[in-house]
Amino acid sequence: MIVDLRSDTVTRPTPAMLAAMTSADVGDDVYGEDPSVNALEAEAAELFGKEAAVFTPTGSMANQIGLQLLVPPGEELLCDVRSHVVNYEMGAAAALSGISTRTWAAPNGRLDVALIEPIINPPHPYSTTTRAIAVENTHNIGGGTVQPIEELRALRALADAQGLGLHLDGARIWNAHAATGVPLSEYGALFDTVSVCLSKGLGAPVGSLLITDAERAQRARVIRKRLGGGMRQAGFLAAAGRYALANNIERLAEDHARAQHLARSLEPFGICDASQVETNIVLLRLPDIAQVARAAAEQGVKISVLGPDWGRMLTHLDVDDAGIEHAVKVLGDLAG
Numbered sequence: 001m002i003v004d005l006r007s008d009t010v011t012r013p014t015p016a017m018l019a020a021m022t023s024a025d026v027g028d029d030v031y032g033e034d035p036s037v038n039a040l041e042a043e044a045a046e047l048f049g050k051e052a053a054v055f056t057p058t059g060s061m062a063n064q065i066g067l068q069l070l071v072p073p074g075e076e077l078l079c080d081v082r083s084h085v086v087n088y089e090m091g092a093a094a095a096l097s098g099i100s101t102r103t104w105a106a107p108n109g110r111l112d113v114a115l116i117e118p119i120i121n122p123p124h125p126y127s128t129t130t131r132a133i134a135v136e137n138t139h140n141i142g143g144g145t146v147q148p149i150e151e152l153r154a155l156r157a158l159a160d161a162q163g164l165g166l167h168l169d170g171a172r173i174w175n176a177h178a179a180t181g182v183p184l185s186e187y188g189a190l191f192d193t194v195s196v197c198l199s200k201g202l203g204a205p206v207g208s209l210l211i212t213d214a215e216r217a218q219r220a221r222v223i224r225k226r227l228g229g230g231m232r233q234a235g236f237l238a239a240a241g242r243y244a245l246a247n248n249i250e251r252l253a254e255d256h257a258r259a260q261h262l263a264r265s266l267e268p269f270g271i272c273d274a275s276q277v278e279t280n281i282v283l284l285r286l287p288d289i290a291q292v293a294r295a296a297a298e299q300g301v302k303i304s305v306l307g308p309d310w311g312r313m314l315t316h317l318d319v320d321d322a323g324i325e326h327a328v329k330v331l332g333d334l335a336g
């Protein structure tokens with residue numbers, strides 16, 4: 001048995017999703033003529049209560065388009081020190097958009113407006129001007145942390161008062177929605193630009209979206225083409241995304257329950273803290289985790305190593321209860 005807990009990106013399309021893909025109506029999306037892409041973009045915009053959405057090959061591209069829309073070259077983005085946009089996108093904001101970045105450090109990645117307000121730089125003769133703030137929800141490296149809705153509202157009020165843009169890295173906003181019941185449209189209302197991934201917990205093989213207002217979406221299409229993200233008969237991929245939106249959001253609660261069970265079962269070995277598990281991500285803390293990961297992989301259990309003494313496990317569509325039991329046995333034996 002192989003149980004791949006490294007990421008929720010490893011899922012493969014189910015027969016039903018594949019059937020939706022192979023029967024998709026397609027056209028040339030660079031001409032705006034792919035009916036399946038157009039339908040996906042309209043459905044996603046509607047879910048978030050926004051005017052428009054732009055289909056992208058990856059979440060990184062959706063994030064970078066959002067940031068470029070909000071921050072001019074030589075000006076500044078603020079984000080959490082462990083955020084995806086500044087750690088895992090190969091320096092794209094600087095390399096491709098000339099964006100300067102400054103970070104705040106939040107425990108577990110949890111948003112705390114009190115940490116951000118003091119570091120905002122208003123326009124000034126010799127300091128870099130802050131133009132936008134990026135928030136990750138759920139927070140990946142923080143351990144699937146859900147951002148409190150009151151804190152997000154407070155951040156919007158601060159951004160409005162200071163004339164700043166707000167970008168949501170919502171690669172896993174679906175998990176935040178499933179965990180809290182906060183409507184996606186409420187998240188949408190608080191941000192100027194929102195990126196979402198279809199290829200993580202929702203189980204599509206490829207695809208993300210940048211969701212925003214109509215005017216920014218038009219500019220987003222130009223930036224996407226410039227980045228090489230203009231796709232042609234992308235409707236085959238959009239059909240997987242449409243299937244995912246229609247069928248795979250509500251079931252994320254199952255992934256969250258399995259992550260809880262996994263963490264509670266491993267807690268007695270002192271390698272994780274179930275009280276910190278809010279969604280589908282379980283952080284592991286144990287010495288020489290690389291050695292444990294190698295030994296676990298030999299028994300079919302794959303985990304992510306993030307540092308010398310910590311790592312990560314994610315539950316997703318392709319992990320069932322038997323897989324969790326197998327992972328608990330293998331990791332418990334290695335840790336015990």
Ligand SMILES: *Cc1c(COP(=O)(O)O)cnc(C)c1O
Nearest residue numbers: 058059060061084136140169171
């Ligand atoms: C996965 C992820 C992304 C996008 O990743 P891609 O591999 O480029 O699709 C963005 N933000 C977060 C927090 C992620 O976990």
